[in-house]
Amino acid sequence: MPELPEVEVVRAGLQPVVSGAVVSGVEILDPRSLKRHGGPSDDFVDRLVGGTIDAAVRRGKFLWFPFEPARAHDEPLALVAHLGMSGQVLLRDRDAEPDRLMRIRLDVESPAVGPIRLAFVDQRIFGSMALDETVPTLDGRPAGFAGPRLLGSDPDALDARGHRDVPGAVGTDADPADWVRRVPHQVSHIARDPLDPAFDERRVIARLLARRTGVKRALLDQGLLSGVGNIYADESLWAARVHPEQPTESLSAARARVLLAEVRVVLLRALGEGGTSFDAQYVNVNGQSGYFSHSLNAYGRQGETCPRCGTPIVREAFMNRSSHFCPRCQRVR
DNA sequence: CACACACCCTGTTTGC
DNA sequence: TGCAAACAGGGTGTGT
Known part of the structure; x- marks a missing residue:
């Protein structure tokens, strides 16, 4: 589901579930879905398990989850997901029958919904997941959209250009959290999208x-x-x-x-x-x-x-x- | 730096 | 019915 609206629909669906969620288990069913991860599968799993996800953030077609590892790391990390041409992130019960084309399984303990599974499903394997370091945004603005609801779903919050920029909302200039102004290294060359308040x-x-x-x-x-x-x-x-x-x-x-x-x-x-x-x-x-x-x-x-x-x-x-x-x-x- | 193109992959749909 | 070809909305790396 590759373009901005489809990725935003996924992000908005994940945000309430993953915020504050602790990763309890990870399984790589197809290592090709980690091709953009700079290291072996074991490294991906080891660093993820036990950590806490802060939010679900999107810039353009890129989706990422700012992430606090179980053991304090010198630099903040992000779990980056790109859906490519055919990727999906599906919420599943842990005892549900696995989706046939599931490539990565993430089991989390969610404060909102309890134990749940994030299934990364991808037919063509143009999509990927990766753990990546983050860097501060060049303009000091929030790195992407991380609101609690679907972008554009609150008509009163849109400015004249269709921007959503609500002071105090997660992912806006008023949010003090570190991850808001940090972007995954592999997303830093991606331009802002036309619905981003910081779009120039x-x-x-x-x-x-x-x-x-x-x-x-x-x-x-x-x-x-x-x-x-x-x-x-x-x-x-x-x-x-x-x-x-x-x-x-x-x-x-x-x-x-x-x-x-x-x-x-x-x-x-x-x-x-x-x-x-x-x-x-x-x-x-x-x-x-x-x-x-x-x-x-x-x-x-x-x-x-x-x-x-x-x-x-x-x-x-x-x-x-x-x-x-x-x-x-x-x-x- | 900007541009054009090859390439990465598989499952489903189509057309013979 | 069976099979091969066509098709699919992505980003990246390379060469010019």
Whole structure:
């Protein structure tokens, strides 16, 4: 469940369960799911067991759990999870039948719900878990979103750009905990996402216009802005009436602002519908699917009519994937 | 530094 | 029905 809304749905589902939870047991069923862990499986297990998870934090498509090891460590650690193309984190009873494609099993004692299992399930093994050191954020702002509820679920908390920035809430500037302003080393090169209160819109637009590539490639560059993948790139470009191959250097700042505004609208709408799901592969922590697939205007709709003008949506090969757009509404100009 | 591309993997769906 | 090919929403490393 790979893009920002789907990862946020998972994060929000885990946050109340993992906060303050003590890890009681870890089993690596497939070591390939630890490929981003800088050490052997034994090291992963040994350092995790007995420790306490502080929270569930997300930046873009990356999810991590700030973590206090059983024995005081010189540097704060984080358990980093990336879902890749097909990863899931599912909450299961410990005596439940194991999920067939479970790669990592984490048993925790949760203050909120008691003993429970976090099952890392991943068909294609593009996802991973890892223990990683953390570094302070460069701008001194919170490293990601760690709120107690789904991002965007409280309309009163959103500012004009769709940002949530509530003083005093976990994961905002007012939170004194150390982990709030520390980011896992392997996430530190990932840019902030467009729903992050610390997202620097002017700087991102300046960098976007300075590139010499197609605008969709830029939208997918997680070092420029994070959280947008193939589905939401296509949906945002459709909403903003921008062709995916529109050269970035030909965009006006005004058009770039409109595009980023549409990115936010699309991400927030998807959040409101629990994310996009095409099948059982993409589910929340309880195994339930979202509904945004019913709201798609371009993605996966090749041959069907554009909801705006009635022209058939086309699909074109793009970076080993596909772009879907309306050839009439979205022209290179 | 920025960009384009190859690569990593497996299970399910499709088309013959 | 059986089989192979196509397909899938990710990030990273490398070479230019």
